[in-house]
Amino acid sequence: MRINLIKPFVIIIFLFLVLGIFNLEIIQGARYRRLSNKNCIRLIPQQGSRGRILDRHGEVIVDNRLSYDAMVSSYANGSVDKTLSSAAGILDTNFKDLKDAFRRQYAAPFMPTTIAKNIEAKKAIALEELNQDLDNIIIRPYPLRHYPYARLACHVIGYLNEIDRWRLTRLVDYGYKTKDIVGFGGVEEKYDYYLRQEEGGLSVEVDHRGRLVSVLGFRPPANGKDIQLTIDLKIQKITEEALRGRNGSVILMDPDSGEILAMASNPNFSPAAFINKTDASFRNFLNNPDAPLINRAISGVYPAGSVFKVVVAASALEAGKVNSATSFYCPGSTRVGGQEFACWSTHHQQNLTEAIANSCNVFFYKTGLLVGAQGIYDYAVKFGFSHPTGIDLPYEASGFVPSPLLRKIQRFKKWFEGDTANFAIGQGELLVTPLQVARMMAVLANKGALVTPYIARSVDGKDISGSRKKTIKVDIKEGTISYIRQGLRSVVVDSSGTANILSSLPVSVAGKTGTAQVSRGQAHGWFAGFFPFKNPRFVICVFLEHGGSGHAAVVVTKQIIENMATEGLIDSSG
Amino acid sequence: MRNISLFILIIALLIACIGVFSIYSSTYQKEGDFWQFLYKRQIFWVILGLVIFSLASNFNYRRLWDMTHFLYAAALFLLLLVFILGIVRLGAQRWLKLIWFSIQPSEITKLVIVILLAKYFSTKSVDDISLGVNRLRIWRAFILPFLFVVIPIGMIIEQPDLGSAAMIFIIFITMLYLAGVRLRYILIFLLLIILCLPILWHFLRDYQKDRLLVFLNPNIDPLGAGYTVIQSKIAIGSGGFFGRGWLSGTQSQLHFLPESHTDFIFATFAEEWGFLGCSILLFLYYLLIKQGIIIAHKTGDNFGRLLASGISFMLAIQVFINCAMNLGLAPVVGIPLPLMSYGGSSILVTFLSLGILVNINKTRAVF
Numbered sequence: 001m002r003i004n005l006i007k008p009f010v011i012i013i014f015l016f017l018v019l020g021i022f023n024l025e026i027i028q029g030a031r032y033r034r035l036s037n038k039n040c041i042r043l044i045p046q047q048g049s050r051g052r053i054l055d056r057h058g059e060v061i062v063d064n065r066l067s068y069d070a071m072v073s074s075y076a077n078g079s080v081d082k083t084l085s086s087a088a089g090i091l092d093t094n095f096k097d098l099k100d101a102f103r104r105q106y107a108a109p110f111m112p113t114t115i116a117k118n119i120e121a122k123k124a125i126a127l128e129e130l131n132q133d134l135d136n137i138i139i140r141p142y143p144l145r146h147y148p149y150a151r152l153a154c155h156v157i158g159y160l161n162e163i164d165r166w167r168l169t170r171l172v173d174y175g176y177k178t179k180d181i182v183g184f185g186g187v188e189e190k191y192d193y194y195l196r197q198e199e200g201g202l203s204v205e206v207d208h209r210g211r212l213v214s215v216l217g218f219r220p221p222a223n224g225k226d227i228q229l230t231i232d233l234k235i236q237k238i239t240e241e242a243l244r245g246r247n248g249s250v251i252l253m254d255p256d257s258g259e260i261l262a263m264a265s266n267p268n269f270s271p272a273a274f275i276n277k278t279d280a281s282f283r284n285f286l287n288n289p290d291a292p293l294i295n296r297a298i299s300g301v302y303p304a305g306s307v308f309k310v311v312v313a314a315s316a317l318e319a320g321k322v323n324s325a326t327s328f329y330c331p332g333s334t335r336v337g338g339q340e341f342a343c344w345s346t347h348h349q350q351n352l353t354e355a356i357a358n359s360c361n362v363f364f365y366k367t368g369l370l371v372g373a374q375g376i377y378d379y380a381v382k383f384g385f386s387h388p389t390g391i392d393l394p395y396e397a398s399g400f401v402p403s404p405l406l407r408k409i410q411r412f413k414k415w416f417e418g419d420t421a422n423f424a425i426g427q428g429e430l431l432v433t434p435l436q437v438a439r440m441m442a443v444l445a446n447k448g449a450l451v452t453p454y455i456a457r458s459v460d461g462k463d464i465s466g467s468r469k470k471t472i473k474v475d476i477k478e479g480t481i482s483y484i485r486q487g488l489r490s491v492v493v494d495s496s497g498t499a500n501i502l503s504s505l506p507v508s509v510a511g512k513t514g515t516a517q518v519s520r521g522q523a524h525g526w527f528a529g530f531f532p533f534k535n536p537r538f539v540i541c542v543f544l545e546h547g548g549s550g551h552a553a554v555v556v557t558k559q560i561i562e563n564m565a566t567e568g569l570i571d572s573s574g
Numbered sequence: 575m576r577n578i579s580l581f582i583l584i585i586a587l588l589i590a591c592i593g594v595f596s597i598y599s600s601t602y603q604k605e606g607d608f609w610q611f612l613y614k615r616q617i618f619w620v621i622l623g624l625v626i627f628s629l630a631s632n633f634n635y636r637r638l639w640d641m642t643h644f645l646y647a648a649a650l651f652l653l654l655l656v657f658i659l660g661i662v663r664l665g666a667q668r669w670l671k672l673i674w675f676s677i678q679p680s681e682i683t684k685l686v687i688v689i690l691l692a693k694y695f696s697t698k699s700v701d702d703i704s705l706g707v708n709r710l711r712i713w714r715a716f717i718l719p720f721l722f723v724v725i726p727i728g729m730i731i732e733q734p735d736l737g738s739a740a741m742i743f744i745i746f747i748t749m750l751y752l753a754g755v756r757l758r759y760i761l762i763f764l765l766l767i768i769l770c771l772p773i774l775w776h777f778l779r780d781y782q783k784d785r786l787l788v789f790l791n792p793n794i795d796p797l798g799a800g801y802t803v804i805q806s807k808i809a810i811g812s813g814g815f816f817g818r819g820w821l822s823g824t825q826s827q828l829h830f831l832p833e834s835h836t837d838f839i840f841a842t843f844a845e846e847w848g849f850l851g852c853s854i855l856l857f858l859y860y861l862l863i864k865q866g867i868i869i870a871h872k873t874g875d876n877f878g879r880l881l882a883s884g885i886s887f888m889l890a891i892q893v894f895i896n897c898a899m900n901l902g903l904a905p906v907v908g909i910p911l912p913l914m915s916y917g918g919s920s921i922l923v924t925f926l927s928l929g930i931l932v933n934i935n936k937t938r939a940v941f
Contacts, residue, residue, distance in 0.1 A: 002752055003883045007867050010886075013894045014860050018853060020901040024811040025849040032811020 048197030049143035051224030053157060053187060055233040056261075056457060062157055062271075064143035068124035071112035071138040072102060083136055084115065090126045091116050112138045118275070145275055151268045153236050155295035156229070156260075156393070156455060158186025159271035184274075185293065187456060189394045191227050194459050198222035225460035230259035238563045239264040242556045247290065247545040248525075249297040249434045250560065255442035255530060255539045258451035258471070260391070263435075265300075267292040298389075298396045301431040302543065305516030306359045306550065307526045308380075308426030310440060310484060312368055313352060315379035317480040321370040324483065327351040330362035337417040341365050344515075356487030357497040359513060359550075361425050368424020373415060376423055377403040382474050383440040384450050385432055390470070391453040399436055402429040427517060437528045438541035441511070444488065445530035445539050447481050448474050488512055489533055499527060499554045506565050508533035511540070511557075513550030522546040527553035531561065537571065578865055579631065579932040585862045586627070586913060586928055590620045590921070592855065593839065593914035599821050600834040600842040612835060612916055619918045623925035630929025634937055638930070639877055642693045646722070649686040652679035653729040678919035680730045680738035681910075685923050687723060687742050688749070688884040694719055695753035696876035715755045716763070720746070736778075737907030741892065748887050752880060802838065807902045810844040817848030835916045837908055840900040856897075859912075862928075863890045869935045878934040885927045 024032065053062040070091070072083055084098045091098070098115050105113045119127075124139045131137050145160055163171070163180045174193065176182065182196070183189035200221030239250040239262045252262040269292040273282040285292050294300060316322045330347035333340050343361040347354070355363035368376060380386065386401040402423060404415035422428035435453060442451055452470040457463065488510035491497045498513040511529015518524060525547030530536040540560065542553040564570050598613040638645070656679055723746045730739040750760050775783070812818070834842045844852050866886030873879045889912055896911040898904035910920040 002754055003867070003870050003879065006752070006870070006883055006887060007864070010860070010863055010867070010890045013890060014856055017856055017894060017897045017901070020898065020903050021810065021844065021849060021852045021856075024807060024901060025813050025844065025852070026815060028811055029814045032808050033814060036808045036812035 045199055045201040046221045047142045047199060048221035048223040050145065050160075050197050051195040051460075052226045053195075054226060054228045055231050055236075056229060056259075057232070058228065059233045061147075061149060061153060061229070061231070061233065063146050063148070065146040066121075066141050067118045067144035068121065069114050069140045069142065070116040070119055070124070070127050071114050071140055073112040073136045073138055080136070083130070086130050087115065087127060087137065090123055090130070091119065112140075118144060145271070147270075147272050149233070149237075150272070151270050152233070152240060153231060153263070154186075154268050154271050155265040155297070156186050156231060156263050157271060158183050158188035158190075159269070159274040160184070160188060161274050185295070185395065186393060187227060187229065190392055191456060191459065195224040195227060197224045227456055227460075228458045229455055230254075230261065230457050230465075231263070231455065232261045232569070234567055235262040235564060235569060236264065238262070238560055238567070238569075240266075240268075242559045242563070246547060246552075246556070247296075248543045248547060248553075249295075249300065249541075250543070250556070251297050251434055251438040251539075251541045252560075253438050253442060253453055253539045253541075255445035255451070255536050256449075257465070258439075258442070258453045259457070259465070260453055260455045261538070263295075263297050263455070265294070265296040269293055295393070295395070296543070296545065297434045298391060298393055299433070300543075300545075301397045301399050301433055302524050302545070303428075303516040303518065304426035304430055304432045304437065305514030305524065305526055306361075306426055307437055307440075307512045307514035307528045308430065308432075309356060309359065309364050309424075310444065310488070310512055311379050311383050311385075312364055312371065312376055312424050313356060313484050313487065314383070314476060314480055315371050315375050316367045317352075317483060318379070318476060319371055319375055322352055322367055324351065324353075328355075328363045328366050330360050332362075334362045334365055336365060336369065336421045339418050341418070341421050352483070353487045353490050354494075356484070356512065357490040357494045359491075359498050364424045365421040368420050369417060371424075373402075373404050373420040373423055376420075377401055380430075382450075382476075383443060385430075385436055385440070389433075389435050389439050389453050391435060392456055396435070397433050399433050400429060400431040426514060434541050434543040437526065437543070438539050441528045441530055441541065442539045443474055443476075444481060444485055445536035447478065448476055450474050485510060485533075488529065491529075498550060499529070499557075501554060502529075502558055502561070505531075505558065505561050507531050507561060507570050509557075509561065513554055515549045518546070522548045525550050525553035527557045529557070532570070578869065578935050582862060582865050582928055582932055583627065585858055585865075586925065587620075587624075589855070589858050589862070589913040590623070592843065593911075593916075594620065595820065596839050596843045596846075596914065597835045597916050599846060600839065615918075616916055616921070619921040622918075623921045626922055627925040627929040627932075630926050631932035631936065633929075633933060635878060635881065635930055635933045636875075636937065638689050638881075639693055642690050645686045646690050649679065649683045650726060650729070652677075653683065653726060655679070656733060657729075676918075678917070680733070680735050681919040681923045683726050683730065684738065684741055684745065684888060685885075685927055687726065687745055688888055689881060690722060691719060691746065691749040691753075692877055692880035692884055694722070695749065695755075696880055712759060716750070716759050719750070735908060737895075737909040740907060741888075741895070741909060744891055745884065745888055748891075749880065749884055752883055752887075802833070802906060803902045806838050806841040806900050809838075809841040810901060813845045813848040813852075815849045817844070817846050817851050820846050822846060837896065837906075837910060837915060838900055839914050839916065840897050840911050843914070844900070856893075859889075859893050863893075866931050869931055873934055878937070882931055882934050885931055889924070889927065 049064040052060055052064070055061055070087065072080055072087075080102065081095075081099070084102060085095045088095045088098050093116075101115050102113050105115070124141075127137050128139050147157075160181050161184050163176060163178065163182045167182060168176060168178060171182075180196075183192040188195065198221060200219040202215055202218050235252055239252065243250055243264050243266045247266055249265040250262065251260065251264075253260050267288070267290050269285040273285065313322075327349050329349050330343055332346035333342045335341070341361070344359070347358050347360040347362070350358065350360045350363045352363070354360070355367075380401045385399055388396040388398050390396075402419070404419075407413050407415050419428060423430060439451065439453060443449065450472040454465060457465050489508075491499045491512055492502045492509050494500065497503075499509075499511060502509045502511075509529055509531040510533045511527055514524075514526030514528070516524040516526065523546070525544040526542070527550060528539075528541040530539045540557060542556045542560070544553050544556065547553060561570070594613055594616050597616050601612050723742060727739045727742050730742065747760060747764070751757075843855065847855075863886050866882055866889070870879050870882035870886065873882060892909055892912050895904055895907070895909045896915070899906050899909070910917055912920065912924040
């Protein structure tokens with residue numbers, strides 16, 4: 001063993017340390033003592049401002065405005081208590097509360113202590129004037145999130161809040177710290193890394209009275225980057241007005257690129273409530289059983305109802321189970337597996353176009369049974385169901401598409417013919433998000449491409465949409481698509497079509513209604529379609545939670561398209 | 575023999591008392607019950623440390639030999655538990671929260687690794703006398719123990735606690751050297767590590783890279799990672815020969831110095847007690863470590879000998895790295911100053927190590 005060498009080694013490292021200390025304390029001691037004695041180093045943090053969020057035309061949806069914090073320095077001259085009692089008068093509170101706030105926030109003698117946050121400019125000026133006698137009040141201006149349109153597009157934007165532990169553990173490697181204000185939900189969360197400002201500050205030497213001697217170092221704060229969205233504020237406003245008073249969501253999308261032009265969800269919330277938390281509504285949003293913080297357009301999952309018949313029609317046409325000559329008789333109901341399955345009306349003889357126009361259940365029960373559950377499942381997946389669409393917003397749901405195989409694997413249960421019938425009219429276990437429905441409609445509007453919806457167009461002026469534009473060619477014959485499109489058009493133009501009231505619009509609309517039965521409460525209402533019919537520029541999906549029927553959704557759709565036309569947002573030449 | 579034990583106890587207590595005074599000093603200006611409470615907790619740790627010391631000094635160290643694999647498994651289990659239950663502190667997951675206090679398994683792991691390697695190399699040398707210690711084949715001398723050590727190192731790096739991981743690595747190299755493994759192997763291994771550094775660099779987290787870069791030049795980031803080092807140097811440097819006196823250090827008192835009660839406790843002490851105080855403190859540490867080396871020399875048993883020198887070396891290197899880091903001579907990695915830094919795990923493990931040393935000294939007579 002070589003333990004003989006350990007002693008000299010230890011002696012050497014201790015000598016090294018002693019020399020190091022000798023160097024700092026004796027040789028350079030005078031210099032360091034001067035630095036520590038006469039001069040102190042202070043850090044003055046400076047905040048940059050968070051990036052703004054703009055709409056597709058550069059209109060500001062979210063920006064920042066100056067706000068003021070009042071701070072008291074216990075290091076400067078003047079008694080803290082005296083200052084606090086004078087400040088209490090200006091801030092409309094009492095001395096005791098301010099003293100408590102001071103105690104709570106106090107960190108170190110040389111660091112100013114915040115006694116009031118986000119105060120009005122008028123009060124800030126009054127406090128600043130106190131300094132003529134007391135000179136230990138510091139007013140710190142800093143940029144605060146400002147929402148000029150209040151609740152507009154709140155689900156797309158998200159809100160800001162103090163970082164929580166869950167996020168901190170995931171983001172700590174990216175430079176996030178406790179007490180950081182970060183985005184929650186929406187673009188604020190998804191693009192937080194770009195939007196967030198970088199803290200900077202001055203490192204200064206001050207003398208024993210706190211006067212500046214020299215600046216030792218400066219790191220400029222960096223502002224966050226602006227993000228431009230694909231949202232059109234005018235359309236967004238129209239959709240939110242049309243949705244007012246109802247629970248649900250509306251999506252307008254460009255069917256070719258996947259750009260989201262408007263995304264509304266109701267009930268909504270006020271992002272500003274999270275900035276100034278004295279606002280009682282902040283708690284309301286968190287505790288409300290209606291869950292206003294949830295973006296129903298992407299995070300809500302619902303039965304699809306009859307809008308799903310589009311998928312069934314596609315699968316049947318592609319499999320050759322039905323064609324333009326096929327027709328079934330609808331007596332108002334039919335028996336499947338010994339059970340009676342009802343239609344919502346008596347339609348008599350129906351071909352596919354008519355069945356889509358009238359949303360005839362009997363036709364689709366029979367068609368669905370011909371195709372089989374697995375066949376429908378395959379096409380549901382092709383049309384983008386059961387997976388998130390990949391939109392650049394957090395918390396997107398994937399929905400659920402049932403199949404005999406999944407049921408066997410997951411629950412060891414058998415699949416019955418009745419399940420296929422239910423599946424064929426979009427009922428049963430099928431769950432979809434409104435955005436998935438809009439995307440399915442886009443496949444028909446753009447003749448066969450499954451687009452990836454996106455909402456952020458550029459960051460800091462640099463176009464990022466290129467990386468998001470991912471389209472998958474859906475393997476469907478052109479004949480199938482144009483045949484279904486014909487059906488969707490007759491939903492509007494046929495006098496008996498379920499969305500016939502849309503025929504009075506100045507633009508040609510095609511689409512499909514849906515009434516999804518739910519076990520409790522009124523049925524959900526759907527309308528998903530596109531316009532102008534020949535050369536579609538818009539896909540629309542209106543979803544009303546417990547809206548009663550598809551008709552209610554058609555009424556909302558009508559109002560939206562009417563207002564868009566009035567505002568000149570639709571080029572009616574199509 | 576008895577007096578070596580008593581001597582170790584007295585010096586350890588003396589350093590621990592200096593530690594309590596320094597913690598009191600570095601926290602007494604800070605408002606809030608939490609800070610006022612810290613030095614009381616430290617006193618509690620020291621008392622608990624004494625209990626552990628007396629238990630360990632009466633616990634035959636040869637029984638550690640039988641328990642080695644259990645200890646190793648337990649240490650790995652605790653490290654694993656950190657990932658599952660660990661709570662986040664200072665951005666790293668190093669602590670396990672028990673009912674009212676937390677432990678840091680990486681501290682315990684250091685000692686366990688010393689015990690493990692001491693057993694490993696003493697077994698080999700006893701069993702393979704014909705081979706001779708320094709003729710251990712590369713597999714047995716090197717690769718096998720390396721595999722044992724690299725598992726906890728990997729887990730600790732992942733926490734991330736670069737300092738403790740580096741400590742265990744240094745302990746490993748030292749134990750290889752002490753056990754008489756061929757120098758050629760050790761040098762080739764070190765060379766390989768150096769060659770791999772540019773690759774390992776990419777696995778470091780950004781703040782770890784920052785710390786290493788700041789070590790090379792603290793002025794590149796005076797507000798961020800370099801801040802502590804600059805403040806620590808000012809604190810130590812302003813102490814001068816006699817120091818500023820207890821409770822009178824402006825750097826630590828006015829809280830320019832972060833972590834002044836844990837990793838930077840030495841700077842607090844140096845500011846208040848100056849070169850004179852520092853020299854005395856370092857002399858105390860030297861005396862303590864010297865006793866360990868004396869015990870190692872006197873012990874006939876290979877296991878006890880490797881264990882005693884491993885423990886002494888572990889203490890020495892911790893003192894060295896922590897002080898050097900305070901002086902700006904080593905990168906800022908979280909290594910506590912034994913017996914001085916605030917924290918239960920470090921205090922208890924240090925007292926436990928000293929207790930084992932004392933027991934080796936006592937039991938030696940049996941062989």
